[in-house]
């Protein structure tokens with residue numbers, strides 16, 4: 001704990017670079033073509049865990065799967081700033097793709113291990129090239145630093161895993177599972193093939209249809225040891241911190257879509273002889289939301305920049321971004337449904353997809369309350 | 385083009401020629417202005433060097449710790465924030481030469497004679513009249529005679545000059561018949577009466593204008609075009625109120641956090657949760673302001689400016705309200721109800737009760753939050769405007 005006077009280091013760059021704008025344009029045009037809300041809705045009626053064709057294009061043609069992976073390890077050598085831009089766009093289109101789970105969280109977990117070893121380098125390259133989808137096997141609500149110890153999975157001396165992990169995002173889509181487990185010598189991280197004997201995935205009916213959840217059961221499943229002890233702990237923490245920090249950009253994208261659609265709809269919809277968007281009671285709500293979205297952008301950019309530069313301020317920046325952006329996305333989605341009136345309640349209108357994503361994102365990777373608690377310790381505002 | 389190194393060199397030269405320890409305060413400030421180091425983005429000869437606005441930080445950093453006096457920006461905020469940018473944009477060369485230097489050094493304080501008893505949010509409805517001596521036929525150049533009443537005028541009791549808007553043509557719709565002037569506050573027709581406010585002091589005033597004589601050379605912009613000029617002032621006012629740069633925990637949230645750390649016996653879980661929420665919001669508001677500044681530096685002004693004042697007002701009110709509540713018995717007391725005529729707003733120098741009461745003005749002064757929300761909704765989001773009944777009606781025919 002400190003006295004709260006720690007200041008952020010170098011001034012964070014809160015804008016978008018030209019390269020980031022170019023990446024955004026590429027991702028946006030792909031998603032506009034292939035993942036417009038009607039297509040997303042139609043896809044949800046099918047049994048496929050995610051849109052494999054769309055993910056393939058996003059991951060390999062645009063190369064987003066390897067953004068966070070250094071070039072010498074088979075990736076694009078970009079940073080959390082670029083990944084954040086991709087998440088703004090996937091949020092804006094509620095695209096059902098495992099970018100956050102595989103390309104951000106699983107990749108960051110592998111990067112934290114000793115990638116001089118083939119056991120780490122090989123799966124990392126496979127994830128970076130978009131050949132494999134990987135997920136970190138933790139419940140989606142797990143906050144950075146909040147991993148239970150001992151883990152709910154145990155490993156024996158041969159690396160055989162036994163135990164259960166509930167509510168893992170994109171579990172059904174994953175070919176590679178990165179499993180935190182209690183090993184013979186304490187906490188450890190293992191890699192398991194999802195298709196191996198002794199692994200069972202039970203799909204759950206999720207609130208957010210665009211990010212499927214699964215329960216994983218391990219019954220003597222063969223695991224390969226990736227990291228142990230403090231390194232395993234630090235790796236997990238970094239992966240969750242990165243996931244939480246960049247989730248703020250997804251939340252920003254959601255909020256932006258909701259506000260833009262609401263403005264568009266209320267400017268066109270007429271009641272009492274006027275566009276409903278000219279009524280001040282509505283205008284003020286949208287203007288207030290606009291201010292929150294503009295503020296969420298600053299908070300999300302700050303978190304992405306802190307993660308990209310390895311700033312010591314990253315834990316504060318991430319906690320601030322999550323505590324702020326999560327409720328903004330939920331409020332934007334709720335306002336979107338409300339200000340659309342009856343049409344906002346229908347299955348045909350995409351507003352519900354955004355509400356469901358926003359609400360489950362609010363729980364994901366630590367609720368706002370958890371992040372505020374973390375902040376209390378980080379900035380010296382101790383509980384009573 | 386002036387770069388950071390150039391500014392460091394110029395600052396060193398200023399300090400060498402006018403060592404702060406042995407130089408009179410005003411003399412130093414004048415020399416700084418003349419060296420172009422007052423506001424580096426202003427033109428050469430007018431306190432600046434035509435440099436990017438962001439480089440001002442270089443000068444400020446170089447002067448820090450040298451004992452160089454500052455120009456007390458809190459006291460001359462209206463001049464710096466509103467009069468100066470308006471004069472720069474609309475003033476004649478003579479006006480710029482005459483007004484900007486003493487404005488910046490603080491030798492001359494400015495106030496803003498805009499609001500009237502009958503015209504606040506609907507500022508363009510104002511009734512103060514300016515009539516050209518000898519009537520409209522007198523042609524150009526004659527003095528203007530001004531009659532009317534202004535209200536809520538901050539710093540009028542300290543001011544040497546005022547920016548003033550007045551009606552010069554009542555026969556056209558309200559926005560079109562207004563002209564913009566610089567008013568001499570020492571004119572015998574200007575009477576300033578303190579108006580005591582919610583905090584006990586009299587920061588603002590009523591100003592009565594009776595036969596005030598303003599030379600035509602003190603008009604800013606064309607006759608009848610005053611509303612356009614006023615728009616520049618109002619825009620700058622909102623940025624000035626919401627846009628102060630502060631470090632993390634700068635401003636009111638820093639005071640609240642310091643209270644929390646100093647008084648463990650007063651802590652409750654509920655207050656803890658609320659403080660953390662406010663801390664997050666204050667930090668995000670700081671980052672939003674920082675992002676806006678970075679956009680301006682890159683020459684891509686974002687619409688965030690319209691929102692900063694809204695965020696600032698809400699936060700100042702919530703944080704100061706939290707603070708009074710947290711302080712418990714101390715929150716029930718007030719530091720000083722004496723009717724004083726202060727130099728400016730003193731948010732950090734006084735106690736929680738003052739902050740709580742003064743912050744109520746943040747959502748009223750410089751455009752109310754309701755009016756700003758309308759502006760964001762219509763100009764930023766492009767939502768349809770309110771239906772208007774006053775659009776093509778001559779001012780004199782409007783219901784008042």
Ligand SMILES: Cc1cc2nc3c(=O)[nH]c(=O)nc-3n(C[C@H](O)[C@H](O)[C@H](O)COP(=O)(O)OP(=O)(O)OC[C@H]3O[C@@H](n4cnc5c(N)ncnc54)[C@H](O)[C@@H]3O)c2cc1C
Nearest residue numbers: 496497498499504505536537538745748749750751752754
């Ligand atoms: C501390 C302080 C310092 C000030 N300093 C100065 C100064 O130095 N110089 C100066 O010229 N003025 C100054 N003002 C005046 C300030 O600009 C006005 O008070 C403000 O613009 C509001 O006008 P009003 O007081 O007439 O309120 P009104 O316009 O009468 O507003 C009353 C209420 O109606 C609401 N309202 C009005 N119109 C609308 C609308 N279209 N839609 C929705 N709601 C609306 C307002 O938001 C407000 O809640 C100061 C005010 C304060 C509080």
